[in-house]
């Protein structure tokens with residue numbers, strides 16, 4: 001059956017955070033619309049919809065004020081539920097944004113006690129993740145920013161952030177956890193401006209760390225689309241540098257507040273190029289959906305949302321296969337690659353003496369209109 005193509009399987013490595021399907025629909029203007037689900041209930045739901053993995057912030061799983069005994073009981077129950085539902089824990093992260101203590105940032109806060117507490121909280125979150133088998137540790141610095149640059153020099157914030165990541169890399173080595181850290185950029189929200197606003201900012205920063213090999217990025221569709229950037233280009237740069245350790249899939253209309261929409265639901269063409277890229281290059285790390293259901297949905301609607309994320313990915317994967325096998329597209333791509341092979345730059349002396357026919361080079365149509373329409377035909381099912 002053709003529709004089997006669109007059923008999620010473990011090999012697809014589809015994961016959801018506890019905070020995604022567990023999202024209760026709170027927004028800045030309204031309270032929760034759905035009852036809370038326990039981590040065990042969420043794992044049961046993920047098993048039911050066919051997901052492969054579950055991720056968590058420390059406090060999604062263990063409340064910030066839990067006793068050590070409560071923590072251990074929660075971990076036991078959660079581990080059991082994962083086992084019973086065939087769900088793995090590929091990634092863990094730390095919440096350094098919700099508690100009021102982080103109002104001025106975590107690793108970049110002006111108060112050194114806040115910075116030290118943030119490191120301690122992160123190390124404990126790393127312990128928790130390692131206990132449950134996580135191999136990737138995501139860091140999203142939601143509060144690492146400013147409303148006014150009067151508060152600190154931004155280069156000081158960058159230095160503090162570097163010190164924190166170096167410290168955590170040392171802890172990772174000392175404990176033998178073998179985590180790969182994945183830094184997640186966002187330009188703004190909840191702060192007016194967040195440091196390291198784009199994936200490219202982090203890719204440059206990583207090279208300045210003591211252990212750059214231990215650190216990569218976690219690009220998120222919504223975070224690149226908010227300022228109108230091209231997610232696939234950010235992902236491609238990370239991939240080409242060997243830094244695409246994790247990915248957050250969702251959707252977002254550019255220029256709006258942080259929407260975290262179901263994957264592919266707003267910009268189907270952008271989602272297509274992203275899936276095609278990931279599949280063409282053979283990306284094998286988790287495919288994490290960092291999104292949540294509309295505020296209008298009940299429990300069943302949340303499952304529709306989760307199934308929809310995975311189904312859209314798999315439909316687009318099949319569309320990418322059709323794109324790669326389309327004869328007309330292949331013919332145009334062959335012509336493009338012929339043009340790619342015409343010139344060999346050679347030595348500087350040879351190149352300086354070579355004559356180019358500029359007007360001829362500029363006169364030939366490149367057929368990108370046709371290529372794009374063939375893409376649209378495939379996406380709309382008219383191929």
Ligand SMILES: [Mn+2]
Nearest residue numbers: 184220248290
């Ligand atoms: Mn995210």
